Amino acid sequence: MHMEQQYFFWKLAYDLVSRHNFEIVHLHLQHGEVWLEKSSQGKTHIIRLLQKEFNWSNQVKADIDHINRQMEKNRRYFSGRKKEMHVIYIAQYPPVDDFTSPSTKLDFNFNIVFLSDDNKENGLDDLTRRLGLDEPLTINYKLPDAPMEYESTIEYMKQQLITYKEKQKQRMKDVFEYGKPQLTYILLMLNIIVFYFLESVGSTTSISTLIEYGAKYNPGIVKGEWWRLVSSMFLHIGVLHIAMNMLALFYLGSAVEQIYGSWRFFITYFLAGILGSGASFYFNDAVAAGASGAIFGLFGALLYFAWRYPSLFFRTMGWNLIILVGINIAFGIMVPQVDNSGHMGGLIGGFIAAQLVDLPKMSHRVYQGSALLLYATLLFSLLFSGIRSEQQVTAGEIQYLQELNEEERYEQVVSMTEEKEDIEGEWEEEWLFQRSFAYLRTGEEEQAFEDLVRAVEIDPGFAEAHYNLSLLYERRGDESNARFHKERAEELNPELQSEAPEEPASSQLNE
Template sequence: MFIEQEYYLWKMVDYMVHVHQFQVLHVNTSHGEIWLEKKVNRKNHVLRLSHKQLNWRNELSRELETGYRQLNQNRSLFRGGKLEFHMVFVSEHPPVDEWEDTVKEYNDRKIPLHLYYMSDETKEQALEDLFKPLDIEKPEINGSLREEDMEASLPSMKHQLVKKQREQREAAASIFDYGRPRLTYVLLAVNILVFLYLEMVGSTTSIETLISYGAKYNPAIMDGEWWRILTSTFLHIGFIHLFMNMLALYYLGSAVERIYGTLRFAVIYFAAGLFGGMASFMINPSVAAGASGAIFGLFGALLFFGVQYKQLFLRTMGYNLIVIIGINIAFGVMVPQVDNGAHIGGLIGGFTASAMVHLPKHAMKKWQPAAVLLYAGAMAAMVYLGMTGAFNGEQSRMVVQEVSELNEQESYSDVIQITTQALEEPQGYEAELLFHRSYAYLQSGESAEAEEDLEQVISIAPDLAEAHYNLALLLQQDGELEKAAERASKAAELNPDNADFQQLNEELAQ
């Protein structure tokens, strides 16, 4: 009779794996123990099935505790969704003493435990109880075969199950080994070479050098230099910026290129870089450079992979990746110098680009053309919003240009009125607006207001030599020669080539 129960177990498992595609987590053919998993109705059902005769209640209790401990030790394998644990025992007879309430102590635990004891008398009802939450039909297992026939079929079923487990593991591993990180290494080399070249001809921390060699500079883009959206992804501001981005590119790029292949990786990387650059143009008025937008696009590509392979994603990288993205976005929000627009834009662009190209070995989906339209529409919208200055301070920049011309025309009252209104929402141009208003105040004879504005300008933009010079003139006029000399010295230091600055500095230094 031992063969009959063993046959029943392996036939049941064979049906679940080959007909209903259960994942084989573990197989021990010699001890007759199998672990299976499948997600059904947003619940992860984990099954531990074994062929074992348990004669006493305490033996069953020990088996339940062992199985529950094994589940918790491998808890990381079952992330995502609510977890249900099913323990199935197949044997000829149930335990001698009362055993039905042994599972009650597990009812209050975090992971529910369901017990199915399939003795010869109860196996049909127990099988029905097991398959009901798994949402599968109960199979007809032929138990009338001769014992010799059952025994003869067991090696084949065991072999097929072990083979299925190996195939499932190889299929999962092949997902992460579709391509080779060739383009990743090319991008690393190009970024490093560009950095070294800029250090030779100037400095990567010099705004002038960065603008000259293709950084994202909104006024130039407004004049038609749209290529800066792409070229800025190859420039970096200082060694630390380069090192951090290249470190991220090495790890993320290698992972994404292995999953998607080189061609898809290229589309995702550059599409994310362009999307992040355009988001930066729309939101951030400052000069910007770096591969961060494209790198955040690689985060987006991995998130898209997670949508397609939820279980595999959560088992391998899921929560860790989400935490890293959250930390980076939070860091960008808290630190003003970080171009958060490029980061979030790159993340969205990378996810959308991944939907456009999809994963390898997948049939064309209806939503892929929709993803292309979404990407193109979002890019067009960001171009429009960037040009109109709704978010990036372009309106304030135009006001700065306007009041500069009005000062040249000596329309000082208009300058004061326009700048005062614009300073309610300066959009990153507070120092420039205050400087032009201080000049208008100075020319209108309102020296106290001019001095107050210049003090604010210096606190916001301490490297603006003209502000120090004008304040030195005002302080000299008020007889505060010591303070005037300090400001004149700073102006001469910031701009040593300006003859007026040097002359005033020498005059006050005497």
């Protein structure tokens, strides 16, 4: 009878792998133990087959407790949120005493099946139903008169399972070694070269330098400078910014390019970066730069990989990647300067772009067409909705004007601001103040006076505007108004008392 149980055990394992596409997680030939896994319809089925006789139910309970500890220890090894564990015992007889569920609390949904001689047929039907198989498990477990033939059949099935296991390993290796990270290294060099170039001509922390060399600047995009959606991906603000992004690009880029191949990586990277820039254009009116959107797109590509290869994903990068994405999102929420809209746009763009190009040796025309339509719709919606009236002032423009004044490029400030008339929006008083400062420096005091009067009407608490207005009143000989505005300025901002006489105050934008 031992030969019959052994044949049934290996035939069932072989049938689940070869006919029902279960993957081999663990194969122990000597102990007669096989672990299998398959994800289907949002649920992961884990099977543990064991050929062993249990005389008493407490022996079974001890074995179940051992499995539960193993499952808890290797929880992240298995894919999917919903996991169902099927423990299948193959033996000639069930335990002598009645078996009841273990008293200890189990961390997984356990389905315990005894495929003893008198329960094989019913047990297989029940297992077929629980596993949701399209075809029933039907195994002829009766031995004929030629046991030697079945010994050779058992050995054949063992060897076949070993072959399946080796093929799984090779498929895993092929998936992760499809391409070589050549473009990743090229992108790293390009970003570093651009960074050093900007440092040589100005400063990577200078708003004016960033804007002039292609940062995401909403007024420029509104005027038709669409190339900023791409060029901003190669600019970085300071050493820490580029160091963090290049480190992320090195690790994530290498992984994605090895999985997807170079041309798929290229398309995914740039489509993600462009959608990230589009999201930043719509949601964030400040000047922005960096490869973060494209890098978050690489996260999105790996999450798409998880969707197509759930078991392989959770056995390799798995929850570590998901936790890393969560940490980056949380960091972005906690740090105000981080362009979260660009990050989220890149993440979504990377996932959609990955579906558009799909993984090597995978192609689904309907999904790819849907991904193309979805991407185009999202990008068009962001750009079309993000276009504002040219008369509406943005925070990015104020940052730019402030820095131009600091660099004593007053004529450029006057030229830029005079292009817009009847300005409006939450930054109107700052706009007027920056223009008035440039007017003061170029000797156009009458225009400066008009802008400052309007600025304090809009915001009576604008200390610097009151201070500069007091200087102009003093020059006009209006001592009463000069005294009023100076006292008001010092009341609002005591530090203005230290300003040099006759020297206009400059405003610092609250970021």
